[in-house]
Amino acid sequence: MTTEKIRLIPLGGLGEVGKNMMVVEYGDDIIIIDAGVMFPDDEMFGVDLVIPDTSYLADKKHRIRGILITHGHEDHVGGLPYILPMLDFPPIYATRLTQGLINVKLKEHRMLEKVAVNVITPGDQIELGENCIEFFRVNHSIPDAVGIVIRTPVGTVVHTGDYKFDYTPIDGKPADFATLGRIGNEGVLVMMGDSTRVESPGYTPSERVINDSLDKIFAEAPGRIMLATFASLISRVQQVADVAANYERFIALVGRSMINNVQMAIELGYLHIPQGMLIRAEDINKFRPEQVVIICTGSQGEPTSALTRIANRDHRLVRIQPGDTVILSATPVPGNEKMVHRTINSLFRQGAEVFYQGLSNVHVSGHAAQEELKLMLSLLRPRFFVPVHGEYRQLVLHAKLASSMGLPGEHIIIAEDGDTIEVSADEIRLAEHTATGNVFVDGLSVGDVGQIVLRDRKVLSQDGILMAVLTIDKETGQPLAGPDIISRGFVYMRDAEELLESARERVLESFVGLSGQGSDWSFVKDKIKHTLSEFLYEKTHRRPMVLPVVMEV
């Protein structure tokens, strides 16, 4: 008897929110689901983006049959421009809108002609190696999102992607219950399910509830309306356009990614805005305030985004004026709350009326709440279950939820990035752990900022740096010039002359009795470093990075 196995190796998105990437292996075939980015947290100083560590795949590139993309959000496609070159550009499979969003990105990175992005439609079946792939429609806060079925000789693997059940979605395409039921009836060996919103009881409201809120705000707004949302939230843009049409307002787009995505979505037929309704941001002042809606980026308070610039009065074209109404149609991603609040405060300070989540129903989540998670589990009835997309607590809660529905504990695996999950026809288990972690994009380079650089940045950010620089006579071992004491981010040097003078003296004392040739400079440097660190801590209770620099002449 052979015990054939499927191996699932999450490279991102399990034990964290973001940079989703799942490797599915059967035999010689490797199929990848999604390749997202994550935004750096407050410990990742100076890092621009975080992508999955794909070193596990480095010696297996020839086995990769394709990358399947569930939808066009950054945490699912944003890693592609960095990861594709590392994997020798395997083919991508995505729905039409998702392909459009990917292409915008590939174009920016000048790799459009290097990659084959194949367009699939929900219901399509394709062969990848020994596996048959099927895509099924799900609802999410972006149109054209899909879940994925991978039929292997061992059994069927289902990945839900990000989803919720929306009976009245903006694009008119509700979740495909018939297909989900069929897939469940055919038998699912292992299901991977989105855990993002497992902490919320009940059902996530339909996108449609936002229409009423928007209508009310539009009915009462005396002047211009500005609405900020994610550039990829195409369905939200459609909602705003529909309400704007009712109130005879023109639409101006502000923010590069908003302009690019909207243009692409119009071209592909995913966004319907009547000819003549779109105006250029340069022209907004040619219209009366009550004729204008501005749709812009910046709903997360990102420092260089359109709305943040507007709030800070440094946007090239748009400035807040009396009568303006601003809508933040998004929830702050955890960690962004302060930046979002700063933006809202600035807008209020300049006299705008501001509507935001919590105060008004101007955003709904794109993820399934508890009752929907149960519905998905009930439709697919998997033999084994792996919660995905969530921090550890969310994975645990999703596992408990599945367990409460009768799935035996040994049929559920809580795994994190880098764990290997082995699934056979009658067992699921954790196998070895592969090397994973965060790969940092900082400026032009990918992966060269590691723990040492980050640790230094952290120390520097806390208490700054103090350098003691000397030139030494290599004959006598005694200082010829210096020590110069230079500090940055430690104390305000003009206020601390006495302290720095004492530090100078401590350094000089380290040379008493030294006699040149025989001296071990690294020993002297260590001594200076130690003495100064102690001295500075005693005087200030701060621990700047201390850096002795000794030059011999």
Place this chain on the structure above:
Amino acid sequence: MTTEKIRLIPLGGLGEVGKNMMVVEYGDDIIIIDAGVMFPDDEMFGVDLVIPDTSYLADKKHRIRGILITHGHEDHVGGLPYILPMLDFPPIYATRLTQGLINVKLKEHRMLEKVAVNVITPGDQIELGENCIEFFRVNHSIPDAVGIVIRTPVGTVVHTGDYKFDYTPIDGKPADFATLGRIGNEGVLVMMGDSTRVESPGYTPSERVINDSLDKIFAEAPGRIMLATFASLISRVQQVADVAANYERFIALVGRSMINNVQMAIELGYLHIPQGMLIRAEDINKFRPEQVVIICTGSQGEPTSALTRIANRDHRLVRIQPGDTVILSATPVPGNEKMVHRTINSLFRQGAEVFYQGLSNVHVSGHAAQEELKLMLSLLRPRFFVPVHGEYRQLVLHAKLASSMGLPGEHIIIAEDGDTIEVSADEIRLAEHTATGNVFVDGLSVGDVGQIVLRDRKVLSQDGILMAVLTIDKETGQPLAGPDIISRGFVYMRDAEELLESARERVLESFVGLSGQGSDWSFVKDKIKHTLSEFLYEKTHRRPMVLPVVMEV
């Protein structure tokens, strides 16, 4: 006709959350309400605490009649140890529990004997200069909280402090409606009201609702229970003690501030824990798991707190074991969400069952929601209104709420820290703005970390630092040693040898054609700095701090 005036000068808490401090001036008298701290936000690198800037008071110390404290939370009393010495230790007035909490703090800072902390009781009236002060009881998430009435010859000033209306508070002392009604009937010239929770509709639930949640968790917990909350949340500790008594569990306290505060509250009679029910943390292993409750600090995920250490497996006495139940009985303060989530994830990872806000009713706010704010305005019926305690958007929303109740717009002032509000019998208006801002406590010193140091820390945190160090022959103007290129937090030096070697060459090129004596070293340093910055940005798209150091011998 004299137009006598009251002046209100907020030094903290208006336009921000935290470091509350309000100056009330009439004639020669200055009365201060509260002196809090604020926790540094993510832009205040390395700062330990933020206190109000009291430079406005520097030349008016002799006019200060006293500091009135509304309650014992850090954002109302935490600034005292730093501010008292600056103001020549004026007398403090506070309720008994608040005095106890202040004394714990003054003792730590060795200034207990320098300060008179006078105990007052709700209903007390005291004379300060020409003014008569009355204190009235309010409900908040700490016992013994008061609002303040200042009767000046011009009219009555009321400051609500932080408050909510709790009809069934844990300490059995509901809000004093009779007194509030009387104060309102006597006539209130200007009211300052807490705006913290103005974004929430309806009523804030009673502290009592937590009892049911705790009871349910205690009934089902198979092993030890750990509950983390604010060390000052004495009423929460009482609730836990009451439930623990029902389930015959002993209580161990973990965390220095928790131990100190609980001990003090027991001594003052604000906390009733039966003799013998408290055990030492060192002894928990002498009891069976189901006999133990641990009450600890760390509900905000603070890095050095008890719960964070426990979650990270580096607490001296407590380690998570199977069967443990952990309750986080607090809401993350904005900005702390990531730290709190990290703690929760770690606890789950070690197998604990974790209950936290959002998942379970284990915390309620201490601040009034919209309907309670209306109730307070209706009871006091002030002529003029100044929203306090909140970020700008919250002050605006509170002003709108008052306006919606019929208060004329010109009777409401939205002010921020440092604004001067002048109130006469028939007018309220903004007068001049005084210098205010944040004063940073960093290590041992107060106020020496300013914008320059912070800006440097920010630059260092983003892209690190690169130094070019040379020794120059002052005769020839040519390098004798170096340039040594040293970087920290910029690139991993071992990976970047080529880049750093090129940087070295750029520095050397700056000396071509220079000839000693006549050379202007600051010009050369500027040139090196500029050349290197450009070069490094071109190669890496990063902007490290570039620091040329030139020594002459």
